[in-house]
Amino acid sequence: MKGKKTIDTFSDYMNDEARVSPADRERINFEIALIGKMIEAREQRGMSQRELAEISGVKQPAIARLESMRTTPQIDTLFKVLHPLGYTIEIVPLRQVE
Amino acid sequence: MKGKKTIDTFSDYMNDEARVSPADRERINFEIALIGKMIEAREQRGMSQRELAEISGVKQPAIARLESMRTTPQIDTLFKVLHPLGYTIEIVPLRQVE
DNA sequence: ACTCTTGATAATAAATATGTTATCACAGGC
DNA sequence: GCCTGTGATAACATATTTATTATCAAGAGT
Numbered sequence: 001m002k003g004k005k006t007i008d009t010f011s012d013y014m015n016d017e018a019r020v021s022p023a024d025r026e027r028i029n030f031e032i033a034l035i036g037k038m039i040e041a042r043e044q045r046g047m048s049q050r051e052l053a054e055i056s057g058v059k060q061p062a063i064a065r066l067e068s069m070r071t072t073p074q075i076d077t078l079f080k081v082l083h084p085l086g087y088t089i090e091i092v093p094l095r096q097v098e
Numbered sequence: 099m100k101g102k103k104t105i106d107t108f109s110d111y112m113n114d115e116a117r118v119s120p121a122d123r124e125r126i127n128f129e130i131a132l133i134g135k136m137i138e139a140r141e142q143r144g145m146s147q148r149e150l151a152e153i154s155g156v157k158q159p160a161i162a163r164l165e166s167m168r169t170t171p172q173i174d175t176l177f178k179v180l181h182p183l184g185y186t187i188e189i190v191p192l193r194q195v196e
Numbered sequence: 197a198c199t200c201t202t203g204a205t206a207a208t209a210a211a212t213a214t215g216t217t218a219t220c221a222c223a224g225g226c
Numbered sequence: 227g228c229c230t231g232t233g234a235t236a237a238c239a240t241a242t243t244t245a246t247t248a249t250c251a252a253g254a255g256t
Contacts, residue, residue: 023155027177030186034173037189049203057121062244064204071243072172074213075132079125082189088128091135091180092188147233160214162234169213172243 031072038078039067041085055084129170136176137165139183153182 014020014028042052049067053060058080065071066081073081075089082088112118112126140150147165151158156178163169164179171179173187180186 023178023181026181027174030177031174034187034189041189048201050201059245060203061205061246065243068204070205072174074170074172074243075176076125076129076170077244078173079128080121083121083124083192086192087189088192089132090188090190091132091139091185094181094184094186146231148231157215158233159216159235163213166234168235172213175214 031069035067035069037087038082038085041082041087045085047085052081052084056080129167133165133167135185136180136183139180139185143183145183150179150182154178 014025020028042049049060049063052058053063056063058077062071062077063081066073066077079089112123118126140147147158147161150156151161154161156175160169160175161179164171164175177187
């Protein structure tokens with residue numbers, strides 16, 4: 001067997017064009033990176049989800065769902081969470097190739 | 099009368115702390131700027147909403163709703179629209195003061 | 197063992213975004 | 227006048243996020 005029946009890693013799955021289109025892969029990687037930065041920002045401030053919920057107005061369960069990528073935030077929600085952490089979102093030109 | 103009963107401009111409304119909190123004002127201005135850049139990006143490419151819908155996978159009515167700010171996009175939708183235009187979204191540190 | 201805080205999660209309701217299809221008014225070109 | 231392409235929008239269905247409230251297991255510290 002060439003690997004069809006083996007249990008794939010996440011990486012294997014993501015790089016299989018038959019299952020994940022290049023566009024989807026880029027979007028998923030984008031989301032992973034974005035959420036990662038959001039979590040980093042909060043932890044760098046030494047802030048708990050509960051504290052952030054308090055000052056951002058976004059409820060703690062919602063923050064938990066975002067950070068565990070169970071939901072995809074709307075841009076206003078993302079802004080509300082990032083702003084008290086000293087960050088915002090910007091539209092930037094795509095870096096080619098990578 | 100000091101202006102209480104006069105019909106305000108949008109700018110007057112946005113700058114009245116009694117009606118729009120500083121946090122809301124920042125978020126609203128952020129959204130306006132963000133959507134503005136999105137529209138610019140599409141128009142710079144000379145692309146119609148219908149063309150963009152085709153290549154992005156986001157339907158034309160949805161794009162029209164976003165551009166006219168009748169809905170607030172989720173980050174995956176925003177990414178899908180921006181990516182074929184050569185843009186992406188990034189988390190960046192807040193510029194202080196402005 | 198106990199307490200406290202952490203992130204995660206369940207359950208329900210409410211709000212909102214998106215898909216889908218069709219159509220509209222408007223502007224430009226012919 | 228007619229045709230074509232544009233963005234906006236209506237109406238409905240579906241999917242998803244967020245709020246709300248409460249709770250949980252795990253870990254840290256006492």
